[in-house]
Amino acid sequence: MGTLTEEIFSRRLGRRVRAGDTIVAPVDYAMSHDVTTPLAIEAFRKMEMPLWDPERVVLVFDHILPANTVAAAGLHKLIREFAEEHGVVHLFQEGICHLLMVEKGFARPGGIIVGADSHSTTYGALGCFAAGMGSTDIGVVFATGRTWFRVPQTIRIELHGSLPEGVYPKDLALRVIKRLGAEGANYLAVEWGGEAVAAMTIDQRLTLANLTVDFGGKAGLCEPDEVTRDYLGEAEVSDLQPRDPEYLQRVELDAAEVEPQIACPPAIDNVKDLSAVEGLQLDEVFIGSCANGRLEDLAIVARYFEGRQVHPRTRTMVVPGSKKIYMEALKAGYIESFMRAGAIVMNAGCGPCLGRQHGVLAPGERALSTSNRNYPGRMGSPNAEIYLASPAVAAASALAGAIADPRGVS
Amino acid sequence: MGRAFKLGDGVSTDAIIPGRYNVTTDLSALGKACLIEARPDFAAAVQPGDVIVAGRNFGCGSSREHAPLAIQASGVKAVVASSFARIFYRNAVNIGLPVIQCDALFEAVEDGDTIDVDVSTGSISTAGRTFQAEPPAAVALKIMQAGTLVDLIKTGGWAAIEEV
Numbered sequence: 001m002g003t004l005t006e007e008i009f010s011r012r013l014g015r016r017v018r019a020g021d022t023i024v025a026p027v028d029y030a031m032s033h034d035v036t037t038p039l040a041i042e043a044f045r046k047m048e049m050p051l052w053d054p055e056r057v058v059l060v061f062d063h064i065l066p067a068n069t070v071a072a073a074g075l076h077k078l079i080r081e082f083a084e085e086h087g088v089v090h091l092f093q094e095g096i097c098h099l100l101m102v103e104k105g106f107a108r109p110g111g112i113i114v115g116a117d118s119h120s121t122t123y124g125a126l127g128c129f130a131a132g133m134g135s136t137d138i139g140v141v142f143a144t145g146r147t148w149f150r151v152p153q154t155i156r157i158e159l160h161g162s163l164p165e166g167v168y169p170k171d172l173a174l175r176v177i178k179r180l181g182a183e184g185a186n187y188l189a190v191e192w193g194g195e196a197v198a199a200m201t202i203d204q205r206l207t208l209a210n211l212t213v214d215f216g217g218k219a220g221l222c223e224p225d226e227v228t229r230d231y232l233g234e235a236e237v238s239d240l241q242p243r244d245p246e247y248l249q250r251v252e253l254d255a256a257e258v259e260p261q262i263a264c265p266p267a268i269d270n271v272k273d274l275s276a277v278e279g280l281q282l283d284e285v286f287i288g289s290c291a292n293g294r295l296e297d298l299a300i301v302a303r304y305f306e307g308r309q310v311h312p313r314t315r316t317m318v319v320p321g322s323k324k325i326y327m328e329a330l331k332a333g334y335i336e337s338f339m340r341a342g343a344i345v346m347n348a349g350c351g352p353c354l355g356r357q358h359g360v361l362a363p364g365e366r367a368l369s370t371s372n373r374n375y376p377g378r379m380g381s382p383n384a385e386i387y388l389a390s391p392a393v394a395a396a397s398a399l400a401g402a403i404a405d406p407r408g409v410s
Numbered sequence: 411m412g413r414a415f416k417l418g419d420g421v422s423t424d425a426i427i428p429g430r431y432n433v434t435t436d437l438s439a440l441g442k443a444c445l446i447e448a449r450p451d452f453a454a455a456v457q458p459g460d461v462i463v464a465g466r467n468f469g470c471g472s473s474r475e476h477a478p479l480a481i482q483a484s485g486v487k488a489v490v491a492s493s494f495a496r497i498f499y500r501n502a503v504n505i506g507l508p509v510i511q512c513d514a515l516f517e518a519v520e521d522g523d524t525i526d527v528d529v530s531t532g533s534i535s536t537a538g539r540t541f542q543a544e545p546p547a548a549v550a551l552k553i554m555q556a557g558t559l560v561d562l563i564k565t566g567g568w569a570a571i572e573e574v
Binding site for chain 2: 022024035036038039042043046047048064069071072075116117118120132133134135136137139140143144146148150182183186187216218267354355356373375376377378382
């Protein structure tokens, strides 16, 4: 009985769990990446216990890959030594952690996953409870296989209607963030439902679940359905669904009325209709990230770039989210389209999103990114501006050298 | 007793410790880089016992635990905010950085005011006034009393939290 979150925890613990309960629960997988793993290892070592399960710890190199400084290389070395010492099975350097957790089949309907990265909410698109935590929490999971939760109340977001041309799930998520504010779902779970979600692919739902943390959500879940079943390629989708749920709040949005949206500096909830900032010149466009670095996102961009050139004043970077996506994009001809259009294509990973490695912004520069963070200093200088939008807006803007409406590009 | 460093709303973990400064686990390096771009005078001016007073959604964004560690390493005794982002709050409690939510304090405090905070009771005194914040919830209080999450689970196991 209850919300998806209550259903998942109740099934897992074999007793009725309600929002507000404090519980200790087993987790399926604990994930951490190259920036958060070293502190998780420190917490784990202080526990003075063996590793709980070498097959359920997932370590990913993605934030700084390959290492660009001696300090980063040192952290990578420390992680590799830890993995070897404890026989960690899942050690990846082939893409963004959140994409790999889905690609590798770790995220399953009804599952419980925690990750030492805020965007661990992403896997909820497949109907599991997935939450971001800090390194100490994850280090303690490494030792015990369990963690504690206060079972959250839920906001139900109903997305009605269908997406107009040139409008994507990113626009819907930004529109919701505009309405609820950057802490609108703090401490709460979010269920994404309604006919617009039912009509979405898993790639599209992953964008919604990903952006849930950017308005404070602890987890962002979609009901598993036929689309989920087809995606997972097996009959694993159970009858998991909300049953007589009590929601804290219901939010209704008609997708048909949404225009392309853009989050303006200095925060994710400073969302405007694209038309408000159209024409602002851009120094950089970044296409990728755990929000929008999937194959369908790249397909959208390739459609706009085919036979065209990106504007010479705008350095345009495309970062496929994972090696698998990169190779599929190669086969489909997308990568060639990007390169012929004059974009820089980089290795799978987090790319310029976090300003630590490449694509760093100079003071006074302006960037448009398909990622999920536009805090000052996020991608380089604190005096640079970051705008966030969909891959279609990013593609149209790269061609124009300025913020542009994809609906105006044939 | 310390001085208040007043910050605004929506201070992200990127502002507390930018990504270019957290490729380390060295606490002293993190402390020196605390708020390095958002408030460049902070690390040199802060004294042990000082308190950060912030607005809404403090610590939003990235889950990086380097953020509360940087604040702790800078010498800050406690953070009082009108509200905290969930992951930051949990991280702070887990590493033993005292944090408490008090909505009424923000307007009453000026940068540099003297301030004293007792997180376990929720008592805050500043500039001759006293505020009573809601004390931490049971699990957070238990972790705070043990010191860190590791200290609590290592000695009491998960039963320590299941019993709450």
